[in-house]
Amino acid sequence: MEKQLEQFSDVNAQQLVRPPTRRRFRWLTDRLLVNIFLWPTFLLLLFITVFPLVWSLYLSFTSYSPKRDSVWTAAPWVGFQNYAELLADKDIWARFTTSAAVVVPTVLFEFLLGFGVAFLFSRQFKGRSFITTAILIPMMLTTVVVGLFWRFMLQADIGIVNYFIHDIFGFPAVFWLTDTKAALASLVLVDAWQWTPFVFLISLAGLSAVPKYLYEAAEVDRASGWFKFRHITLPLISPLLLIAIIFRLMDTYKLFDLVWVLTNGGGSTNTKIVPSYLYEIAFGSLDIGKASALGYIMLVVIIALANILVRVLNQLKTESDK
Amino acid sequence: MTRKPLILASLILVCALLLGVVGGAAPVNAQAKPELSIIWFAWPPCDKLQTLVNSYPAATVSVKCVPIGQWHDTIFTDFVAKGGADLPILDSQYTGEAVKGGHLLDLSQWMKTNVDVDQYVPAALAAYGEYPPNSKQYYGLPAMTDVMIQVYRKDIFEKEGFKPATTWTELLTQMQKIKADGAAPSGFSWFWCGAAACYDNVQTAWNQIAWSFGGELWDPTTFKVKGILDSAENVKALRYAAELYKTSPAGSGNFGFGEDVDAVCTGKAAETIIWVGFGPSFTDKQGCPQSDNLAYAVAPGEVKHVLSLGGMGIGVSSYTQNKDASLAFLKWFESKDTQLEWVKIGGYSARTDILDSDTFKNAATYNSVFADSYKLVKDFWNLPEYNDLLIVQGEQLNLAITGQEDAQIALTTIADKQQAILDKAYPNGPSGLSAVTGGEATKAP
Numbered sequence: 001m002e003k004q005l006e007q008f009s010d011v012n013a014q015q016l017v018r019p020p021t022r023r024r025f026r027w028l029t030d031r032l033l034v035n036i037f038l039w040p041t042f043l044l045l046l047f048i049t050v051f052p053l054v055w056s057l058y059l060s061f062t063s064y065s066p067k068r069d070s071v072w073t074a075a076p077w078v079g080f081q082n083y084a085e086l087l088a089d090k091d092i093w094a095r096f097t098t099s100a101a102v103v104v105p106t107v108l109f110e111f112l113l114g115f116g117v118a119f120l121f122s123r124q125f126k127g128r129s130f131i132t133t134a135i136l137i138p139m140m141l142t143t144v145v146v147g148l149f150w151r152f153m154l155q156a157d158i159g160i161v162n163y164f165i166h167d168i169f170g171f172p173a174v175f176w177l178t179d180t181k182a183a184l185a186s187l188v189l190v191d192a193w194q195w196t197p198f199v200f201l202i203s204l205a206g207l208s209a210v211p212k213y214l215y216e217a218a219e220v221d222r223a224s225g226w227f228k229f230r231h232i233t234l235p236l237i238s239p240l241l242l243i244a245i246i247f248r249l250m251d252t253y254k255l256f257d258l259v260w261v262l263t264n265g266g267g268s269t270n271t272k273i274v275p276s277y278l279y280e281i282a283f284g285s286l287d288i289g290k291a292s293a294l295g296y297i298m299l300v301v302i303i304a305l306a307n308i309l310v311r312v313l314n315q316l317k318t319e320s321d322k
Numbered sequence: 323m324t325r326k327p328l329i330l331a332s333l334i335l336v337c338a339l340l341l342g343v344v345g346g347a348a349p350v351n352a353q354a355k356p357e358l359s360i361i362w363f364a365w366p367p368c369d370k371l372q373t374l375v376n377s378y379p380a381a382t383v384s385v386k387c388v389p390i391g392q393w394h395d396t397i398f399t400d401f402v403a404k405g406g407a408d409l410p411i412l413d414s415q416y417t418g419e420a421v422k423g424g425h426l427l428d429l430s431q432w433m434k435t436n437v438d439v440d441q442y443v444p445a446a447l448a449a450y451g452e453y454p455p456n457s458k459q460y461y462g463l464p465a466m467t468d469v470m471i472q473v474y475r476k477d478i479f480e481k482e483g484f485k486p487a488t489t490w491t492e493l494l495t496q497m498q499k500i501k502a503d504g505a506a507p508s509g510f511s512w513f514w515c516g517a518a519a520c521y522d523n524v525q526t527a528w529n530q531i532a533w534s535f536g537g538e539l540w541d542p543t544t545f546k547v548k549g550i551l552d553s554a555e556n557v558k559a560l561r562y563a564a565e566l567y568k569t570s571p572a573g574s575g576n577f578g579f580g581e582d583v584d585a586v587c588t589g590k591a592a593e594t595i596i597w598v599g600f601g602p603s604f605t606d607k608q609g610c611p612q613s614d615n616l617a618y619a620v621a622p623g624e625v626k627h628v629l630s631l632g633g634m635g636i637g638v639s640s641y642t643q644n645k646d647a648s649l650a651f652l653k654w655f656e657s658k659d660t661q662l663e664w665v666k667i668g669g670y671s672a673r674t675d676i677l678d679s680d681t682f683k684n685a686a687t688y689n690s691v692f693a694d695s696y697k698l699v700k701d702f703w704n705l706p707e708y709n710d711l712l713i714v715q716g717e718q719l720n721l722a723i724t725g726q727e728d729a730q731i732a733l734t735t736i737a738d739k740q741q742a743i744l745d746k747a748y749p750n751g752p753s754g755l756s757a758v759t760g761g762e763a764t765k766a767p
Contacts, residue, residue, distance in 0.1 A: 066402040067423050067706050156573020157507075157590070178575030180726055264391070264517030264576060272717075280518050283395040284709045286402070286419075 060292035067286050075289065082293035091277070092294070096301075099273040102187050103252045109192045110248055114199025115241065121200075122207040132204070139197040147261030150190045151177065154262075180270035183263050187271055191258060195248060202244040206237030235319065242313045246306055253302055274298055356647040360385045360636070361400075361407035363393035365579070366602040367466055370668045377663070378654060381647050390579075391519035394709065401425040401641070408642040409651065411465045411634045414449045415522070419706040421453040426461040426637040427645070429652075433460060436653045438673070443467075446672035449701045450635025455542070461637050463656055464672035466599065468632030469621075469695040470530070471688060473586055473604055474593040476617040478505045486619030490531055490562060493593075493622050497569040500592045509569030511591035513582045516720025520578050522712055524719045526630040527595075528563055529702060530621065533628035535559040539702050540740070545751045547740040552733040560722050560729035567723045575724040587612050595621045597632045598692045602668050605687065618688035620695045631699035633670065665689075707747050714739040 060082055064075030086092050121132060138146065153160050154176035166173040176186045210233060218228045256275040263271045265279070278298070282291035358381045362368045368387035375383035386407065388396050394416060400406025401423060412420055420426050429451070433439055439447070442464065448455070451462030472486050479485070479496075482505060487493035497509030513523040529539065537555035540547045567575070571590050574581070583603045585591040587610035607613045621629055636655070638648045654660055661671040665682045670692065676682050677696070683689050703711055715736050722732035 066398070067419055157571050173572055175573040175575070178573050178724055180721075260391075260519060264515055264519035264578075276518075280713060283399060284518060284713060285707075286398055 056292040056295060059289055060296050062289045064289045065285075065287050072288075078289070082290045083297065086290065086294055086297060092274075092297075095272060095274045095277045098184075098270060099253065101184055102191075102255070102271070102273055103249065106188045106191045106195075106252050107245060107248045109188060110196045110199045111241070111245060113192065114196045114244070115203045117196075118200045118203030118207055121204055135200060136197045138194045139201075141194065143194065143257045144261050146190065146194050147258045150186070150193075151262055154186055177263055183271045186262060187255075187259060190262060191252060191255065194258075195251070199241075199244045199248065202240055203237065206240035207233065210236050235316075238316045239313055242309060242316065246309045246313075249305060249309070250302055253305075254298070356381045356644045358383045358409060358644055358647055358651055359407040360409045360411060361393075361397055362387055362411040362465075362634070363390040364388060365390070365599055367599045367669055370602075370664075371465075373667055374660070374664055374669065375651075375655075378651060380650055380654070381644075383651065390521050393521065398423075398425075401639070404641045406639060406641065408639055408644050408648045409636055410639055411636045412462060413522075413634050414631065414701050415704050415708040415712070417451060417453045417461060417635065417704045419708065420637065421459075421461050422706045425640050427640055428459060428461060429463065429638070430458065430460045432649060433463065436649070437463060437656050438658070441658075441673045441675050443672050443674060443677075443696070445631075445699065446633070449631055449704075450633065450672070451637065453704065455704070462635030463637075463652065464633065465636035465655075466633045467670040467672045467696060468597045468599050468634075469629050469692060469699055470526075470595045470597055470632065471691045471695055472593060472595050472619040472621055473616055473688075474619065475506065475586075475589075475612065475615050477615045478592045479617075481505060486617075487622045490534060490566075490622050490624045494562065494566055494569070497566065497593065501569045506589065506592040508571045508574075508585070508591045509593065510566055511570055511574060511577065511582050511585035511594045512566070513578050513596070514567060514570070514574055514720060514723055515576050515578050516716035516718075516723075517576070518713055518716070520576075520716070522716070523578055524723065525712055525715050526632070528560070528719050528723070530628055530630040530700075531563055531624075532556045532559040533700055534622070534624040534626050535562070536625045540744075542703075543752065545744045545748055547744060548737045551737040551740065552730070556733055557729050560719065560733060563719075563723045564725060564729065567725070575720060583610075586610075586616070598670060598688060598695075599632070601686055601688050618691045620691055620698075623698075627698055628700045629695055629698045631701040633672075705744075705747075707743050710743045711740050714743070 059072065059075070061077060061079060062072075062075035063078045063082070064072050069075045117135070121128060152158075154162075156162055156173055156175045156178065159176070161176065162173045165171045174182050176182050214232045214236075215228055218232060223231075254275050255273065256279065259265060259271055259273060259276050260279075265272065265276045274294070275298075278291055278294050281287050281294060360371065360375070360383060362371065362385060364387040368385060372385040372387075375385060394413070397406060397410050397412065397416070398419070400410075401420070410420075410426075446464045446467055447460065450464045451460040453459060453461060474486060478500060482496070482500060482503065484496050487496055493510070500506055501509040512527055513520070514527070516524040532539070532555070535555045535558055537553050537559055538550050540550055571577075571585050574585070577585070579596070579600060582594050582596060583600055586594050587604065589612050601618075604610050604616050605613060610616075636652065638645065638652065642648050655664075656673075658673065658675060661669075661673050661676045662679070662681055665671050665676055665679075665685050668686065671677060671682070677693055683693070705711070718727065718732040718736045721727035722729045
């Protein structure tokens, strides 16, 4: 009986170690299978992400332009000339200033409004789910569609916005898309309309995750509403809020489609931000070397900004862990 | 799963794939017709061209109409990728850029035996395909000629006792009065947009005012812009445009062609001056409620009478896989019979025998105006750097016209920036111009 059991366990052990593979597939080891599945994806990722990054870095040190050079290998190496020219160009600094004039108020507006509305929605009330879903709709729309709708609504003479401002309330009509200051405000307004729901969603998720017992404990101690907000809510959800800010900062910084649709790329209004300028250099002037350099300058700026925010995020996390 | 169903499923799959390949290939072999592609920008003539080329018997030709803001970028990014349409339709300003990049076939020899070169308006042949200027090297043939004409509300003009203006000054007075009288919500609508997405809207509009006021954009013999573009005549022309803008619909500073056509068709403005190619938009009674009230006249002059040259040339891409078929198509397209059909459906020819024909004159109500106007045309830079020059000009002109910058400052800024662009590209002046042929169209079809 014992012998039979030993034989049985040997068989089971063999089955565990070696699956019942047909002889002709014995060469297909687990390691090989892993490689077969992994490498094509890995190579594809390398090709579509890392290669363009490295290649554009190389191009940023050349004066490559298909207008002058038949092949990119023929482009002369110019070292840091593209970077030096760009950084010495007054226009670039004006474009970065314009970018900042769009990014800062947009993100601030989205943050304040998104978080404020989320705070109101953190309490239960009738129709909360339905209104929450409705608030999220703008974020689900394509930016080009949003831009086109708003372009119609902001038209100076036939737009509904001026209809209310001018025809109903009697204020002077605003040239939303053609006046330089108003055009900037339009960009901020439309981007905030579309992306405030994103901040709202993240904030709402954060507010829902705050443990209720903390508030109950504070209430026992007769803490004020402000005290609860300042010492319970804010510290616990600030990491999430910061993540929302980082996302919005990066997205607004590389905003292109909305500017293109709303103010025609922002040429003659003061809304030509860095990505629009980069588009002009790359696809209008076909100055690929210079455009690549500008792309890298943009990358460095956004990495620096994101780094600062991530550090703050880590600091907040450490504080909340204490 | 047993082996049998697996093998059966595999067999069915293989058979289906084979059938797909054979089935897909069969019609191509049966047709034996090459497929050709043309690229242009989206406007009425582009759709008309598709109608015309549907009758071409020797190939299946498709016309891709892209938004005007992406027209240049699509063509040239395709060129960079050594692909794209077989027959790109290029603006006259693109010629230098395309030729210098080696993207077009040299048609100079081929056209001597395949095209009635003598039948063309010489200025049109030069504008739509010659590079470098005066070199007699041709890389394109006229696809569509164009010029701007006055489109005005004859009912309002009759009421006000006006005749179509012959000078810009007269036009301004008329438009100011129409607006002041409330005969129309606004006087003059135009495509004032100066952004990159609007391509050359405000530039081609203002250039003809500047030329008519006695100004120039540059000196093509020395490549000097400073002291020429920022001249007193041009400052006057720009201040004039800013006054004309005040009679336009509110906030029309970003108007492109579409908005401009709408402004006149919906009765918002009493007049515009626009490319003849948009003519069908005004004669279409369904789309243009004011169609019956519209009349047409030659655009005004001032101390000179000069109008912006419009229209485009068609070339053969160096990267086409259908070189012979493309050349055969070009020969067919430029023939008298095809050009007659082209003008019948709304195209515009550069052939004098067509322009003089009754068929052309009777094809549209504004065609006689076109014939008178086309004698007055003038083109501007067709250098590879034109896009950089254009962007600088568009932005500043728009700012000055919409009252956000002084005309003198705007023109000085343009002159400084354009001079820097030209000095960088041509340190030795015009002697730096050269062509890179993308191959020669030697084989006659």
